[in-house]
Amino acid sequence: MQQINDTVFGLKREHFIFHAAKDFLDRGVERLKEVHVLDCSKFHSDDTWNLCFPLTNISSGLELAIKGFLPYSKKEYRYHRLFDLYKEIDSNIQNEIENHFESCGAYNWNFSNLVFGKEGTSPDISSTRNKILDALKRCNKSFEQCRYLFEYTIDKGNYYFDCNTLIKLTHSCLAVQSEKLNIKPQPFHLANSSD
Numbered sequence: 001m002q003q004i005n006d007t008v009f010g011l012k013r014e015h016f017i018f019h020a021a022k023d024f025l026d027r028g029v030e031r032l033k034e035v036h037v038l039d040c041s042k043f044h045s046d047d048t049w050n051l052c053f054p055l056t057n058i059s060s061g062l063e064l065a066i067k068g069f070l071p072y073s074k075k076e077y078r079y080h081r082l083f084d085l086y087k088e089i090d091s092n093i094q095n096e097i098e099n100h101f102e103s104c105g106a107y108n109w110n111f112s113n114l115v116f117g118k119e120g121t122s123p124d125i126s127s128t129r130n131k132i133l134d135a136l137k138r139c140n141k142s143f144e145q146c147r148y149l150f151e152y153t154i155d156k157g158n159y160y161f162d163c164n165t166l167i168k169l170t171h172s173c174l175a176v177q178s179e180k181l182n183i184k185p186q187p188f189h190l191a192n193s194s195d
Contacts (some may be wrong), residue, residue: 014068018177021064025170028057032111032163055146055161062166063143065173069093080143082166083136093176098128100172111163123162135165142166 008016032054059082066085079085086094124134138160146161178184 014177014181015183017064017068018174018181018183021061021068021170022174024057024061024064025167025174028054028061029167032058052146055163056143058163058166058170059139059143059146062170062173065170065177068173068177081140082142083133083140086132086136094129096176097169097172098132100175101132101168102128104168104172104175106168106171106175111167131165132169135162135169138162139166 006013011019032051035050035054059080062082063080063085066082066089069089070085089097123138124130139162142161
């Protein structure tokens with residue numbers, strides 16, 4: 001049986017995943033705050049290209065935050081489908097994440113949901129769990145869809161991105177993970193920040 005190296009660049013693998021997920025989230029949200037002032041809620045806006053970076057980063061951050069709860073040695077988790085990955089998390093941990101989601105005050109912005117294509121059914125917000133699962137189903141392939149937004153055509157169907165729910169869910173996953181790993185998240189600073 002092959003031994004799996006449990007470190008990445010000198011960090012424990014789960015710590016590396018945690019910090020990478022947090023960085024993707026923070027950089028995505030920071031950029032989304034800048035882009036959100038533009039009217040990109042309609043696909044044919046000239047500024048829609050600005051959404052590729054923040055939405056891809058937020059999707060990637062959530063994917064890593066979820067994968068932080070899954071055993072690394074299982075190769076079947078090497079895909080990007082957010083709903084499918086979340087369903088693989090132990091139900092007790094899902095409950096912890098969802099409890100944190102309910103009480104979470106972080107990332108409390110009101111970004112628009114982005115729908116490219118025709119409007120679908122209204123989101124199911126009857127409970128925290130349903131809200132999370134509904135957003136994950138609608139955004140199941142958001143990493144690929146956002147990364148390849150330049151390939152979008154109306155015949156490809158709808159692209160849906162629930163900014164607020166996915167950002168808050170990523171934060172909730174990281175909060176639960178930080179307790180389990182005893183990690184104190186470092187504050188985010190842009191490289192050119194003048195702190």
